[in-house]
Amino acid sequence: MDLNAYFEERLSKLHENGNYRIFADLERKAGAFPKATRYREDGSTQDVTVWCSNDYLGMGQHEKVVSAMQEVIAKCGAGAGGTRNISGTNHYHVLLENELADLHGKEAALIFTSGYVSNWAALGTLASQVPGMIVYSDALNHASMIEGIRHARCEKRIFKHNDPADLARQMAADDPGAPKMVAFESVYSMDGDIAPIAEICDVADRFNAITYLDEVHAVGMYGPRGGGVAEREGLMDRLTIIEGTLGKAFGVMGGYITGSRTIVDFVRSFASGFIFTTALPPALAAGAATSIRHLKESQEERAAHQAAVAKVRAALEKRNIPHMPNPSHIVPVMVGDAKKCKWISDILLDNYGIYVQPINYPTVPVGTERLRFTPTPLHSDEDIRYLADAICDLWSQCALARAVA
Secondary structure (H helix, E strand, O other): OOHHHHHHHHHHHHHHHOOOOOOOOEEEOOOOOOEEEEEOOOOOEEEEEEOOOOOOOOHHHOHHHHHHHHHHHHHHOOOOOOOHHHHOOOHHHHHHHHHHHHHOOOOEEEEEOOHHHHHHHHHHHHHHHOOOOEEEEEOOOOHHHHHHHHHHOOEEEEEOOOOHHHHHHHHHOOOOOOOEEEEEEOEOOOOOOEOOHHHHHHHHHHOOOEEEEEOOOOOOOOOOOOOOHHHHOOOHHHOOEEEEEOOOOOOOOOEEEEEOHHHHHHHHHHOHHHHOOOOOOHHHHHHHHHHHHHHHHOOHHHHHHHHHHHHHHHHHHHOOOOEOOOOOOOEEEEOOOHHHHHHHHHHHHHHHOEEOOEEOOOOOOOOOOEEEEOOOOOOOHHHHHHHHHHHHHHHHHOOOOOOOO
16 A cells, blocks of 8 residues: 555545645734734745634733743743653642642642643543443533543443433433443533533433533633633532643643542543653743633633623624624634635735634534634724624625625
């Protein structure tokens, strides 16, 4: 078999279908978020405005966060020195885990190198190490959750998205004595919808199941202290494990789980994705802890963010641009065609200096291709008007359907 020819054939099909991903070469400008410099292949540069960052609140460039990281890198150096099991846990890891446990009202927390790893390691460990475990997974769970469950090789059930009734039906059909875990998200990142957390917890309680909630797109964003949707709705005590990320609203890097001291210690002791991985650099841990502490106290960023989201939606509605309604901060503008979606994205970048990535299959189903906008508190009113006008122009050029006024 000519493997190189096979690889080229598969890649060419991605090009043909409009699904081939091209990474823009960008340099973020400290203190000027969401502005960035784009480096073109011809060596020239272009000023762009980033509209698809998961640094939802701009905390990655917040003065307190940057200062904390600079201070600790000068004190501790660049890296962690290895795994926490061999090279020792840095004091800033301990401080960060204390902040996270407090944020979610849990006894303990454990940090990982990314949100993907925290889901993969925690779910994979719990589902494989508990004999007879059955995992009930929402149909639209993130790839990291799916991979963790698949890695466990346990019994699993896929329940209809955000459907407690279907979850209850499937749980009722299984052995009542089998250990069970329900795994789901709070905010789903592509459609921006929010899970009925209380209703899912009700079902889990009825069947004596533990619950695992992924809050990666909600931590920092919702709740009086940024604890996520579960905090906003007063439900954190009903979740066995709350998982989150440090790389989105908190603006740094890493993932984590929080829960009882026993369950966190169990994952720490048995998860290969934790045991054999180099720890987060101390400076990253210090930056994340600083961001969390700030957002526990400050409502300014969340309030400004929600105002910016409302302005973007209003600007799109004024121009009859179809966008998916949802109760979260994610604004999906629906295109419905992979090639047109990529074409619009390319033109927005090349001609308007607007950077937004096309979201195509397999991230979303064929026919639901979209541009996923994530407004921030630092997008100005002029940025919003310019974006809406640019999309309106391209919508006409592509002869795409407008929303019904």
